[in-house]
Amino acid sequence: MLAIRLVSGPEWPDSLALPIRPAAAAEGGDAPAALSAGLPVPDDVLAEAAALVPAARATGRAGEVHVHLRPGRAPGRLLLAGIGAGDEAGWRAAGAALARTAGGETHLTIGLPGDASAEAVRGLVEGLLLASYRFRLTEAGERPALAGVDVLVTEPSRYADTVTAAEVTARMTHLARDLTNTPSSVKNPQWFAEQVEAAVADQPDLHVRVWQPDELAAEGFGGILAVGGGSASGPRLVELDWRPAGARTHVVLVGKGITFDTGGISIKPVAAMKLMRKDMAGAAAVVAATLGAAALRLPVRVTTLVPLAENAVSGSAFRPGDVITHYGGVTSETTNSDAEGRLVLADALAYAVAELKPDLLLDLATLTGANAVALGKRTGALYSDNDELAADLLAAIDAAGEAAWRMPLPTDYVEHLGSEVADLYSAPNQGAGSVLAALYLREFTGDLRGRWLHIDMSAPSWADGDAAELSRGATGWGVRGLLRWLGTID
Structure with missing residues (x-):
């Protein structure tokens, strides 16, 4: 990861970046743009830079750079x-x-005004680190040349904790991107579980348990077993626990972990299947957020549940019309094996309610294509019956630079979940796909229904090209927002 240093007086750099603001933010407001005030650089450089701003027709728009x-x-x-x-x-x-x-430089120095806020420093550092991410399974090809950035400030010690928080956030987002970008020829349920075990191997404050297929069968995780039953790579359930001393609130995070999704018997067309290595992006995000909470020593207990399966086509795959018995005994009739994510999440949610009894319950999943139809490529769909919890989470997501929009949970749609042969119908063909999936999951939240949040984030989990702090491929969506949210919980 790109190395960031806070400095007060480095050797004079080969490349220096200085911030500029739009006219509305400049003193007097009568210029197209202006340099930020109080920059700790020599007067001759400042004078030249100030003269260049109008000459370059700079506007100061966020993300605009003139060289x-x-x-x-x-x-x-x-x-x-x-x-x-x-x-x-x-x-x-x-x-x-x-x-x-x-990107073609080896080193860059960025001058900040003397009154720069902690939020400004955090935003700058996160932007640098997130945009410099690249994924490679092998070492072939050239890597970006930029190796280090000095952030020039008058009081480096003032921002040390801020930079640490930004670095942890970026590192965990990189981890989620790496896990999601990894091809499914490498990534299967066992591999993912092993990555989590390796990540906590030298961290005594983090604990992990992995259920093997026979243990899942013995304890009644019928949804996970059904979805993973068609693959030669058996399913798993990972439980990762961060339990700091004195924590007063227990949050359970659940992430959908389908390491590849063919659609099963209801097989996907090729165009829809080729990126299905990303169908575990929710699992990657909640694992990374939990590791980040531990790295930041957040004073909230976090337990993450990751139901892992590969949805494959074979003679042992579950069929449309099968009835599945979930953890705790609730049954689901499914007529679409490509609506598999909710089946594994249902097991994990039911287990969380019955056995972990948390204060707050949140699941994150690449659940439906309807998310993208409703909200586009950059915005997740948030569902909750709790106005206060929803507002808090939305605020945290927004502050972190991600985007989500609250969607409704209409009471009159619940009737579509009724089945003649089971307790629930998992995939009603009634439109409103994202809404009905959320209503289905809500049926497994028990007495935590009023303290449950669900995010459908299939669309924003992937970027088709570089854009702002996102790099082409997996975005790690959710890590930043979850860490901000967990940091607000007492």
Whole structure:
């Protein structure tokens, strides 16, 4: 990961970036844009940079970067980076744009104004780290050249904790991206479980349990077994626990972990199947968020449940019309084996309610294509019956630079879940696919229904190209928002 240093007076750099603001944020508001005030750089450099802003027709828009060459002088390159309104989001966009613009450099120094807020520093560092991410299964090919960034501030110690939080967040987002990007020729339920075990091997405050297929059968996890029954790679259930001393609130996170989804007997077309290595992005996010909570020593107990299965086609695959008995005894009739994620989540939710009895319950899943139809590629769908919890989570997601929108849970839609041969019908063909999936999951939350949140995040889990702090491929969506949210819980 890109190395970030806080410095107060480095050797003069080859490349220096300075922030600029739009006219509305500039003193007097009568210029197209202006340098931020109080930058800790020599007056001659400041004067030249100030003259370049109008010459470059810079607007100061967040993420805009202008490059000026200064041959034979130090610094040899000046980068003028727009920070927009100067809030955390603006600085995050600036950091991401600088990481991409300076990709051919080995080192970059960024000057910050003396009154820079902690939020500005966090946004900048997260943008730099997230946008510099690249995934490679092998070592073939060239890697980005930028190896280090010095952040020039007047009081480095003031921002040390902020940089640590940003680095942990970025590192955990990278982990979720790595897990999700890994091809399914490598990634199966056993492999994923082993990655979690390896991640906690030297951390005594973290505990992990992995259910093998025979243990799942003995304890009645019928949904996980049904979905994983068609694959030569047997299913697993991972329970990861961060239990800090003195924690007063217990949060259970559940993440859908389908390591590849063919659709099963209800097989997907090729175009819809080729990226189904990402169908465990929810599992990757909740694992990474739990590891991040431990790294940050957040004072909240977090237990993560990851039901893992590969939904394959074979003679032992579950069929449309089968009746599945979930953990705790509730039965589901399914007529679509491509609606498999809710079946494994149902087991995990029922287990969490019966055995873990948390204060708050949240599940995160690449659950439906209807999420993208309703909200597009960048926004997750949030469901909850609790207005306060929903507002708190939405605020945390927004502050972290992700996006979600609260969706309804209409009471009159519940009748569509009725089955003549089972307790529930898992995949009603009534439209409103994301809503009905959420209503189905709610049936497994028991007396935690009023303290449950569900996020359908299939669309924002993947980026088709580089955009702001996102790199092409897995986005690690949810890690940043969950860490912010967990950090607000007492």
